[in-house]
Amino acid sequence: MAKSSSETGIVNLGTLARAGSHRSQTTPDTISGVLREAISKGLLKAGEPLKGDDLARQLGVSRIPVREALRQLASEGLVTYYPNRGAVVAALTPEEIREIYQIRKALEAHALQESIRQLSPTILKKAKEALEASRRANDEAEWGQLDIQFHEALYSLENRPRLAKMIDNLLNTVDRYWHIYGLNHKQRRVFDREHKQILEACLQKNSKQAVALLQAHLDHAAAMLIRTIAGGAKTDQPTKAAVSPKRLGPRKPTASSPGR
Amino acid sequence: MAKSSSETGIVNLGTLARAGSHRSQTTPDTISGVLREAISKGLLKAGEPLKGDDLARQLGVSRIPVREALRQLASEGLVTYYPNRGAVVAALTPEEIREIYQIRKALEAHALQESIRQLSPTILKKAKEALEASRRANDEAEWGQLDIQFHEALYSLENRPRLAKMIDNLLNTVDRYWHIYGLNHKQRRVFDREHKQILEACLQKNSKQAVALLQAHLDHAAAMLIRTIAGGAKTDQPTKAAVSPKRLGPRKPTASSPGR
DNA sequence: ACCCCGAAGATTGTATACAATTATACACGG
DNA sequence: CCGTGTATAATTGTATACAATCTTCGGGGT
Secondary structure (H helix, E strand, C coil): CCCCCCCCCCCCHHHHHHHCCCCCCCHHHHHHHHHHHHHHCCCCCCCCEECHHHHHHHHCCCHHHHHHHHHHHHHHCCEEEECCCEEEECCCCHHHHHHHHHHHHHHHHHHHHHHHCCCCHHHHHHHHHHHHHHHHCCCHHHHHHHHHHHHHHHHCCCCCHHHHHHHHHHHHHHHHHHHHHCHHHHHHHHHHHHHHHHHHHHHCCCHHHHHHHHHHHHHHHHHHHHHHHHHCCCCCCCCCCCCCCCCCCCCCCCCCCCCC | CCCCCCCCCCCCHHHHHHHCCCCCCCHHHHHHHHHHHHHHCCCCCCCCEECHHHHHHHHCCCHHHHHHHHHHHHHHCCEEEECCCEEEECCCCHHHHHHHHHHHHHHHHHHHHHHHCCCCHHHHHHHHHHHHHHHHCCCHHHHHHHHHHHHHHHHCCCCCHHHHHHHHHHHHHHHHHHHHHCHHHHHHHHHHHHHHHHHHHHHCCCHHHHHHHHHHHHHHHHHHHHHHHHHCCCCCCCCCCCCCCCCCCCCCCCCCCCCC
């Protein structure tokens, strides 16, 4: 078999698979985990084709489990599936990002509201520590992790697995744009102050204010991100205009959603 | 090959596949559509194993596309996947149902709030018609369909595909319990009155009240459903205790969720 | 009788092979 | 030069075959 055209990017997924904490019980889950991380961290560019053969070879498996992983990611919205033409990393329009942040606002506000009455000192301490650690973080990725830890600590998601999954899913979907533009870094000051305010409201069990502050925080983040993406000359790919190496036509992707 | 043990229930999926509107572009989507419908309509009982071989034979395909469909449904939460032991129809505990309704409340309240300012007369008329048609509906399923139409008309989900998908997904997940217990029928009066009130608030563009009424409506529905399930001697299966023909052990299912 | 162990059957998991579809390159006619 | 049609290559989609795992059932030991 002659070498396949483009080796699906610069990233070595095989390495990621072995190095990372992706030792799942099943092969497709391992693969979807690796790809999820690669996508949410911005290592794979939006629009980039995810070819079954390439991925399979890089990961040392056949295309069957790869297909299953891709289908799962498609169902999560991280990947767009074009029938008979394969999967590409999902590209989000500013409008979609806006929608996602609106949904996040609704879900996370709900999560915090429910959580705030039963916030134990232990949890509050954990949130505070994440916040403080984030001030000392010295790279983008670490700050992002701690940001998420801070938020999720306050939400008390342990007993609400569905809510947790939905929020995580939305986070994963937008995360990469923060990484790509290095926005976390630029906004650290602002976000840190907002986090501090939210935490204070939680300490005072002032749920109304905490929720309002959280919503404002998410609004700011969304506005920042959308402004950067829409306005920024620099779109998704670092230098050259290669959004879709093999550009995929205008055909619509599978809805894959419940039909009503 | 000797005949496989149990033919995956009483339902003839092959028929459903050909009869219904499940002519999707891809085989796995067709299959997931059929199964989604069968599950959400309550034709497949909670805990019932979904064996790859059976489904493949009934649908006239191989197990490969079936596996992909099952994985997608697992990602949607309609099916629970036990590694190396296959998939079963997801069983919801009262606690999970409560969680789902809380999430629905958050999402649908958001949807309605955003939608209400731009509700056109056309849309309001459509909602009203659905409501009126539901009064004339003479079976469970039809009423359910119109109920959903009424709600979704008011939410204006056309421009918010992710939100639409998430709401639909939650609906699909809990729907079968209403069908199984025939609860829609018993609650028609109450629900109809509540729908009417919501519609009136929308007509007056009173978004605050409309949202409050919607939330109360969902709270009532959740309470009703949970009371029935938890209290009802009749659990999920009609007569005999056959929740899991081949009972699946206590091993945990795959999380299949983003790992943090 | 009970429990532990092992073999047989059933079922899932995946690699391989092939069919179907789509993209690409190139010659041809306008 | 440009659009069009056709051959070729690349890629996806799925059936089949086989390996791995799990469940069940029965025998031997206690």
